[in-house]
Amino acid sequence: MVTDASSATAARSPFGPRAHHQQVRLFRIYNHYRLVISLMLVGLLFVDPFTTDSKFRWLDYYQAGAVSYLAINAFVGLMLLARLQPRQRHITLSILIDILIMHGLLLASTGITNGLANLVIVSVAAGNILNPSRMGTFYAALAAICSLGISGWAVLVINESADDIVRAGSLGILYFAAAFVLQGISKRMMRSEALATSRARSIAELEQINQQIIQRMRTGILVLDRFGQVRLANAAAEELLFGSVNSQGSAEHQNRLLPKPLRKGLEAWLKNPNMRIEPFQASPTSPLLQANFTQLDQERGDQILVFIEDMSKVTQQAQQMKLASLGRLTAGIAHEIRNPLGAISHAAQLMEESPNLDNGDKQMLDIIRRHSKRVNGIIENVLDLSRRRAANSEQVDVRDWLTEFTQDFQQTRDDGSKAIIELLADDAVPPARFDKSQIEQVMVNLCDNGLRYSKQQTGQNRIQLVVGATADGERAYVDVRDFGPGIAREHRHSVFEPFFTTDKSGTGLGLYLARELCEANQAHLSLVEDEQPGCRFRITFAHPGRMI
Structure with a gap:
């Protein structure tokens, strides 16, 4: 109920919820002031005991008023400690009580000449700060009427000097002056704060949009310190360099070490900023990458901005x-x-x-x-x-799709021979998004090659299909392993080039076409190097939520 009331009050505030919260905070500070003043008034009754009633018109009423004022302020303070969210009417009532009680104490003491009249100015000023509207002018008018009323009563009834009326008039002028000045200052400050809040919100929204754009970019972006430690990285950089996808940015990967080829390139660039480093591979299964460095802070040079480009895109365009x-x-x-x-x-x-x-x-x-x-x-x-057509991607359960593909492939083999296909699958495999017909064409090419080379080496038509998830658990992959003679190390970087073949009867376009089809589906086909016999080709699918 308190929260709902606070929200409704904030909604009615002319300067918005933030101004209302500021108003509540100022009221808490003002109540501390009221509590200190009331304690001092009550304390003075004991520190300076009165032996005569000549200083006061009605000492008993003055003492009762001071104690009541302390009790009211203590009660309000306890309510604020209990997390009470004061509404506007509570603040208005508190200011009115202050003005009336202070004039009551003036009336019970020595009149308008008492120093307590200065405290009325503070109450009027506080009222105009907390409520810079026509209500603030009402506070000044009420205080001026009360002061003139006390002075007029003293002159007419107890024959006080007419100078009290002049003093009351001067105080009234001070009340109105304080009201008008503080209203103007408060309104200007609130407008400035509202403008600053609006601009801060716009900047935050713009920053969020920029963050989303950077995270969705296919170009990897890194921010490094001068020691080569990763401070910030977008999702593309995480995927290209570290083989993981972090959609929330780089907070989880701060202080991560760079891949060795990129670290050497950074050291060479630091020695010669005009040097352009050679393309590199972050891992055997990653595409060919190109890094460009620039100083993020030209004066201090503490941070370095790195753009990571996938060179396979450029190579693909040239080959296309x-x-x-x-x-x-x-x-x-x-x-x-x-x-x-x-x-x-x-x-x-x-x-x-x-x-x-x-x-x-x-x-x-x-x-x-x-x-x-x-x-x-x-x-x-x-x-x-x-005449290759564009990919028509759809979300696919990779395990079910691969099981179905294996059955269809067995039934549609050209030579009619029986193939041994071992299918291994992890328990948790994320979905992928691709064109089934195009990736099936890739799988047919890889499986046919694998069966052919396995039979040449072992006499058996045998391959192994493995479906699993990358290290970050965000992307699926499919491995096609054969048990053939393997590929010579000097030829491993050329197997995907067009018209390259080690088979006299081959055209040299099968693997190139397979990689082209994978790239069209934002997947990556690579040759995995391990200590096992034969070859292992891996199709790593893109994150289904990041495909463009």
Whole structure:
């Protein structure tokens, strides 16, 4: 009930809730002042006992008024300690009680000439600070009327000097002057505070928007100290450098060490700020990255701002331009190539039917048939690249999808042979967002390659599929492991380049096309290096809540 009443009072305040809270705080301070004054008035009754009634008109009334004033202030103080939220009417009533009790004490003592009249000015001033409106003017008017009333009564009834009326008039002028001056100051301060609050709110909203934009950026942003410690990092930087996603910013990852390649680049840049460091990989499964450094504080140089760019995007764009040109060229001449290619293949088939072929001729025909098929495959792959459609992403339960894919893949194998596919899955795998048809095309390519190389090495069509979550538990991944001879270390960085192949019958576009399809779905295809036999390719899906 107290909270609701406070909220309603704040809503009615002309300067908003913050001004109301400021008003309550000032009233608490003013009540401390009232309590001290009332204690002093009561204490003076004991410190300076009165042996004569000549100083007071009605000593008993004065003592009763001082004690009552102390009791009222003590009660209000206890209520404030009990977390009472005073409303506007409580503040108004307190100011009115102060003005009336002080004039009552003046009347019971020596009149308007008593020093207590100065305390009335404080009460009027406090009233205008706490309530800078027409009510504040009413406080001044009430105090002036009471002062003139006491002085007029003293002159007419007990024959006091007429100078008291002049003094009362002077006090009335002070009351009104204090009211007008303090009202103006209070209103100006409240308007300034309201303006400052509004601007602070706007700045906070702008900061929140900027924070959201920075967190959603695909460019990694780091703030480092001069020792290379991470002070701030956005989500993209966490993902690119550390393989984790922190959507709330970098507060949890302060003082984290940089990856070794980036730390060496920072040391080289500190020695030569004009130097541009070479692209690097934060980990074997991360994409190729480019870092740019700049001083965040040009004067002190304490902090360094780092922009982390995913170079695979730039490389992808260059390769897309190259393949787009190649695709247009291939589309233009595909018909011209396929016609003679078809004639060559058909002629080879006719020659195979001849009964007069020796073994050498048969070998030549086999070479013609295989290379005709290879040329046709190259044309088909390049055409697929040039007319690739945009991804149609949907949220997918990766475990269920991979189980279904494994069953379909077993049933639709071209050679009809039985494949051994071991499916391993973690208990908790986050969902992913991707185009099923495109990622299935990637999986078919990886599985076909894995089965082929496993059979070459072990004589068995055997692969292993593993689905799990990254270290931060935010993203899913799928591993395709074969048991073949593996890839030579000098070729590991070239396996995703177009037209690179170690198989004489391959086109060199399968893995490139697979990575292109993964990139179109904001996933990353990488070759994982470990001590196990064969190759392990990993598809790391993007965070489903951060996809753009």
